[in-house]
Amino acid sequence: MQAPPDIASAVTALCRTDLQVFIERVFATLDPAATLERSDYLTILSDYLERVERGECRRLLITIPPRHLKSIATTIALPAWMLGRNPSRRIMAVSYAEDLTREHSRNFQKIVRSGWYAHVFPETARSIERNTVAEVRTRQNGFRRGASRGGSLTGFGADTIIVDDLMKADDARSPLLREKVHTFYGNTLVNRLNDKSVGTIIAVQQRLHEDDLAARMIDMGFEHLNLPAIAETSQVFALSNGQVITREPGDLLKPRTEPRPILDEFRLAMGGPDFEAQYQQNPTPPESALLEWNRIATYRDAPPRERLLHVVQSWDTALHDGPRSDWSVGTTWGFHNDSWLLLEVVRERLSYPDLLARVRHQRERWRTDTIIIEHAGTGIALQHELVRDWRCLGAPEHHAATCEVHGYTPKIGKQERLTTSSERLYSGQVRFPEAAPWLEVLRREMMGFPNLVHDDQVDSVTQFVHWVAGRRGRSAANNERNRRPTGGPRRR
Numbered sequence: 299m300q301a302p303p304d305i306a307s308a309v310t311a312l313c314r315t316d317l318q319v320f321i322e323r324v325f326a327t328l329d330p331a332a333t334l335e336r337s338d339y340l341t342i343l344s345d346y347l348e349r350v351e352r353g354e355c356r357r358l359l360i361t362i363p364p365r366h367l368k369s370i371a372t373t374i375a376l377p378a379w380m381l382g383r384n385p386s387r388r389i390m391a392v393s394y395a396e397d398l399t400r401e402h403s404r405n406f407q408k409i410v411r412s413g414w415y416a417h418v419f420p421e422t423a424r425s426i427e428r429n430t431v432a433e434v435r436t437r438q439n440g441f442r443r444g445a446s447r448g449g450s451l452t453g454f455g456a457d458t459i460i461v462d463d464l465m466k467a468d469d470a471r472s473p474l475l476r477e478k479v480h481t482f483y484g485n486t487l488v489n490r491l492n493d494k495s496v497g498t499i500i501a502v503q504q505r506l507h508e509d510d511l512a513a514r515m516i517d518m519g520f521e522h523l524n525l526p527a528i529a530e531t532s533q534v535f536a537l538s539n540g541q542v543i544t545r546e547p548g549d550l551l552k553p554r555t556e557p558r559p560i561l562d563e564f565r566l567a568m569g570g571p572d573f574e575a576q577y578q579q580n581p582t583p584p585e586s587a588l589l590e591w592n593r594i595a596t597y598r599d600a601p602p603r604e605r606l607l608h609v610v611q612s613w614d615t616a617l618h619d620g621p622r623s624d625w626s627v628g629t630t631w632g633f634h635n636d637s638w639l640l641l642e643v644v645r646e647r648l649s650y651p652d653l654l655a656r657v658r659h660q661r662e663r664w665r666t667d668t669i670i671i672e673h674a675g676t677g678i679a680l681q682h683e684l685v686r687d688w689r690c691l692g693a694p695e696h697h698a699a700t701c702e703v704h705g706y707t708p709k710i711g712k713q714e715r716l717t718t719s720s721e722r723l724y725s726g727q728v729r730f731p732e733a734a735p736w737l738e739v740l741r742r743e744m745m746g747f748p749n750l751v752h753d754d755q756v757d758s759v760t761q762f763v764h765w766v767a768g769r770r771g772r773s774a775a776n777n778e779r780n781r782r783p784t785g786g787p788r789r790r
Contacts, residue, residue, distance in 0.1 A: 318344035382419030470506035606632035673705035
């Protein structure tokens with residue numbers, strides 16, 4: 299049954315400006331017998347992709363379960379929409395296998411050759427002069443080119459690169475194959491951007507391993523849209539049109555077609571680890587974690603600094619600031635109502651001079667009373683400089699006579715430190731915030747430890763918790779300040 303002319307005209311107009319409406323039209327074209335479940339996740343996904351098209355986001359990582367329109371939305375619909383709005387746009391879509399690339403390219407061709415697409419974007423439809431499985435090109439020299447990881451990209455450049463799974467799930471277990479993917483992305487694919495200062499990259503995939511490409515992209519600073527099938531934490535999405543969508547723990551992405559009993563069936567059929575990786579975007583299943591995250595005590599709102607009895611910063615420092623180096627991490631804690639509250643996490647790759655400046659900045663920002671630093675590597679030099687500040691021996695602008703500095707030398711292994719810290723995290727002696735911009739990254743590292751590449755946040759947290767259990771931590775909690783009010787440290 300044909301839609302009335304006024305409705306058809308309105309839909310056509312919406313397809314030009316609303317990516318979600320366009321994606322729904324693409325889905326209906328490619329799978330006319332299926333019924334699309336219009337859930338909130340599709341609205342969120344479309345909004346994030348529109349931000350890339352507008353140039354507001356240059357690097358976007360989307361982790362989402364299978365059968366949630368990831369390829370249709372990003373590899374087929376988005377390039378067709380981009381080319382429709384700008385026929386000179388150059389787009390490259392890359393997948394792990396040649397047959398998958400060809401399937402996506404044929405579906406893309408089906409869209410841009412359709413009658414409805416010609417009504418939505420007549421200029422682009424008329425300007426297509428090359429139409430092959432490998433490439434659709436316009437007279438304005440725009441194109442959508444499909445490529446596979448094993449294919450040659452020499453001589454081709456793009457304004458937008460779309461990465462749709464560069465690795466099969468079974469290959470993720472192989473360190474050699476994972477490294478091949480990292481090498482292909484870093485040495486070949488990124489170099490295909492025409493203008494690296496404004497070119498955009500979108501990667502859509504599932505989390506398959508703690509050192510997969512998604513993990514590397516998170517380290518590179520990609521904006522991360524993470525959509526697990528079952529929400530594990532509260533997520534708030536502020537969309538471009540002012541709409542706010544919230545996911546609470548337990549909320550499902552597709553409650554009608556993938557309700558909880560169906561997902562439980564998938565979990566049993568696939569096995570817990572594979573389900574956690576592909577559906578929950580968690581390559582380290584909760585049952586392997588040393589912590590129970592839902593038992594960690596939390597607080598809602600942090601009090602102002604003047605109401606905190608004592609503020610402590612715990613630093614775990616890295617040796618280098620290279621792209622594959624460890625992170626330097628500083629956690630800030632404040633004592634209030636018999637609990638230590640985690641107030642902030644700083645996680646950056648810094649050269650030593652920048653690290654020293656960052657620590658001093660955090661010290662001033664929080665009016666810190668105590669700094670703890672692991673007595674190893676760059677931490678030794680950092681401790682030396684901060685002790686000079688404490689004793690007022692250096693430049694006057696860095697004097698910090700009221701901020702004690704203590705080195706920390708662990709006496710037990712990392713796993714034992716986290717395990718023995720758990721009781722204080724559960725009891726409420728130490729509390730995490732209910733929500734914070736950095737909380738999800740911290741949660742993933744603590745739940746994935748010791749199977750992750752990086753554990754610097756874990757080190758900073760456990761270092762602090764062990765300090766709390768010691769004499770100085772107990773004294774700070776009782777407001778027994780072991781310092782001279784205007785000079786250096788008290789001799790012991």
